[in-house]
Amino acid sequence: MSSERYQVVIVGAGLVGAAAALALGRQGLTVALVERQPPDTTFHGFQPVESRTPLVGQVPDETWDTRIYAISPASQRFLERLGAWQRMDAGRIQPVFRMDVAGDRFGAIRLDAYEAGVSHLAAIVEAGRLQHALWQALQADGNVALHCPADIDSIQWGEPHTQLSLADGSTLEAELVVGADGAASRIREWAGLGSTLTPYGQSGVVANFACGMPHRGTAFQWFFDGDILAWLPLPGNRLSMVWSTQTAHADELVALDAAALAGTVRAAGHDRLGELQLLTPAAAFPLRLIRVDSVVAPGMALIGDAAHGVHPLAGQGVNLGFGDAEALVDMLAQHRQARCGDVRVLQAYARQRAEPVQRMQALTHGLHHLFSDERAAWLRNAGMKVADRLPPLKAALVREAMS
């Protein structure tokens, strides 16, 4: 069976792995991208390295993805530089101009792009369309070898090259293996890097609705009884819901019929956008905090959910992942004379990412606890009320949301 040698092999072609591959390929590095399963969108004319038949799946169509992301302006700029953002249908991107956050008593805070002097706070996109755009950009560039569908059987860590044996018997060699293989990362496990998974005992229920009233680009978020309900605006009179709630309640919500779910979500959102009509079946995802002891080892680096897991209340998971991809690519570019797997370069990447990741984990974890504790009700609502009257604090919150 064949053996191919690359400077970097990335395992996992989700949004973060695909973006990292695109960026590294553009730096002129030899890069392979290994993905277990083709995404559920079709890439017309695309010829993966391993397979000579086009990937199967669906062309993004008129239906709305249940998986929606609030992309920060910093991530948007990164995706623009990669030429992926421009490949998305502008009619399917919704800028967020305002965020209305309400506590469970009298507290409320409004963040406004106009007041903060920025064009928008975030852009709402469908996961499948962004994935499609990234893979199209990979195809157009043509300088990343995509192995899909392909699974890793085993890894022999070594210097200067690590050997990855694929399930089909072929071998890839790499100076640097990048684990972009998600929260249950096998690369992390194979590298022996410790991680702590703390379940929140909650699930995020996601579903899309048509709404009776225009949202005017406003994202709504309510904190009540330990739950967090978010309505993100979609183009037209539509919204995407993420309801973080106790797992048993999440199961009940998912089991409701369309009319009952729409009625429950409408009532929980204080009827802010009129009548709701379910567009996509509801789905639930378990929520957990994942802390990884170290995100690098000689010849190995983790990015995206493989490197950290955060509560989705701030909608920042994939943005943190894009930040990892950008930082790793920049670090390798700054140390062109070193081998890609040089642990000193990788440690510089790890140091650069430690602060933003820990800050986001502390913020989301802290907010989750603040809003789950009945004794803290007065404090959190008063805090929001005060914060809403402090323009510098609001500007700082906008900066945090945009980074």
Ligand SMILES: Cc1cc2nc3c(=O)[nH]c(=O)nc-3n(C[C@H](O)[C@H](O)[C@H](O)COP(=O)(O)OP(=O)(O)OC[C@H]3O[C@@H](n4cnc5c(N)ncnc54)[C@H](O)[C@@H]3O)c2cc1C
């Ligand atoms: C309910 C909910 C709502 C969310 N909302 C938001 C939001 O609004 N904004 C936001 O920024 N984030 C949000 N997130 C977080 C976001 O979903 C993740 O942070 C993001 O998808 C991580 O991307 P990734 O590419 O790192 O990992 P994944 O998307 O998990 O991709 C990993 C890839 O690796 C592949 N893979 C795995 N193992 C192997 C292997 N052995 N060999 C080959 N390939 C492999 C998988 O097939 C997959 O394609 C939300 C999360 C939840 C649960």
